Amino acid sequence: MPDLDMSPYAAFVWPAWAISALVLAALAVRAVVASRRWKRELARLEQVADEATRPQAARSAIGRKDAPQAARSAVGQEQ
16 A cells, blocks of 8 residues: 655645646546537538539529528529
């Protein structure tokens, strides 16, 4: 069994260990959150790239996603 008796230094060592553990946990959480955010951004950019490479006729038939339905049908009828 390890000897954890740090008599005069325990007041300095244990808080240092606790702070280190909290910082490492915060960094791990931050890395996971950033990873999820960048994965969502990559998926969005890939979707935009797929829409940009789609032939012009297909893009005009589908229309913009943020446009109202009437505007989408009008875009398809222009050509």
